[in-house]
Amino acid sequence: MVTFRVFGPFLFSLGRRYDKADSLFLSMSNHIRDKSTRKEAIWRQQTLLAAFTSSGAKQRINTAAGSVVEEIVTAVKYFADPREEEAIKIAVRRIVKLAAETWRFARLEREMITATMPAVYDQDHEFAGPDYWSAHKTEDTPIASLAGTAVPDERPKLLLRIFPVIHREPKHENLRAADEPPDEGCIYHHGLALYDDAKAVETRREEIKQAAYNPTPLSPASTSSSRGR
Known part of the structure; x- marks a missing residue:
C-alpha cells in the first residue's frame, strides 16, 4: 500500500481534486505507451510539469499527502499497539512528506x-x-x-x-x-x-x-x- 500510494505516477500532482484523476491519467499514460513509448514520455512530462506549476498545485499535493497518511495509518493500526498510534502517524507523515517533495522531481524526467x-x-x-x-x-x-x-x-x-x-x-x-x-x-x-x-x-x-x-x-x-x- 505504501509503495502504490506514495509512488503512483500522478498521485501527488493531481490528488483528489477531480474524481479518480490519478487513475484516469494513469490509464491514459498506459494507453499512449502501448502505441509509442516516446510519445508517452513526452506527454507525461508535459502533463506533470503543467500540474506541478499550476495555481494551487502545492495545496493539492498537501491534500493528497494527508489522504495517503490516513489510508496507511488506518491499514496498519489494527496490527499496532494502540498507545503508539500517534507515533506511527507522525512517522508515516514524515515518510509521505519526504516522498512527495522528492518524487516530484523524478516524475518530471522523460x-x-x-x-x-x-x-x-x-x-x-x-x-x-x-x-x-x-x-x-x-x-x-x-x-x-x-x-x-x-x-x-x-x-x-x-x-x-x-x-x-x-x-x-x-x-x-x-x-x-x-x-x-x-x-x-x-x-x-x-x-x-x-x-x-x-x-x-x-x-x-x-x-x-x-x-x-x-x-x-x-x-x-x-x-x-x-x-x-
Missing part, C-alpha cells in the same frame, strides 16, 4: 521511474529474482544502494519485502544525443526483504516457543471467580 514491490508469491515479476532483494539487517542503513551485494548460492525463505526496487527505464533512441551510447536503464536502489533467518524473526520465534512452554498462569482472583461461576 524516462519512467517506478518503485516496484511484487508480492512474496509473485515469482514471475521482472524484479522478483533474488538478485534484487538483499536481506535487511537492523544495523544497516536502508538508504544506501545495495547494488553489487553478493548473493549466496542458497537463500533462506523470503517472508516480506520491506523496501521497493526503484528503477528507471532505458532511454528511447529518439531521445538520446547522437553521440550518446545505448542506454539500458538504471536501478537506483535494490529492494530490501526480510528472510526467515533474520535476527528479528529468530528472536520472535524463540519468544513464541518460550510462551508455549510457559503459559501465563491465571491470577488468584481469576481462579476464584472461575470456581464461583
Whole structure:
C-alpha cells in the first residue's frame, strides 16, 4: 500500500481534486505507451510539469499527502499497539512528506521511474529474482544502494519485502544525443526483504516457543471467580 500510494505516477500532482484523476491519467499514460513509448514520455512530462506549476498545485499535493497518511495509518493500526498510534502517524507523515517533495522531481524526467514491490508469491515479476532483494539487517542503513551485494548460492525463505526496487527505464533512441551510447536503464536502489533467518524473526520465534512452554498462569482472583461461576 505504501509503495502504490506514495509512488503512483500522478498521485501527488493531481490528488483528489477531480474524481479518480490519478487513475484516469494513469490509464491514459498506459494507453499512449502501448502505441509509442516516446510519445508517452513526452506527454507525461508535459502533463506533470503543467500540474506541478499550476495555481494551487502545492495545496493539492498537501491534500493528497494527508489522504495517503490516513489510508496507511488506518491499514496498519489494527496490527499496532494502540498507545503508539500517534507515533506511527507522525512517522508515516514524515515518510509521505519526504516522498512527495522528492518524487516530484523524478516524475518530471522523460524516462519512467517506478518503485516496484511484487508480492512474496509473485515469482514471475521482472524484479522478483533474488538478485534484487538483499536481506535487511537492523544495523544497516536502508538508504544506501545495495547494488553489487553478493548473493549466496542458497537463500533462506523470503517472508516480506520491506523496501521497493526503484528503477528507471532505458532511454528511447529518439531521445538520446547522437553521440550518446545505448542506454539500458538504471536501478537506483535494490529492494530490501526480510528472510526467515533474520535476527528479528529468530528472536520472535524463540519468544513464541518460550510462551508455549510457559503459559501465563491465571491470577488468584481469576481462579476464584472461575470456581464461583
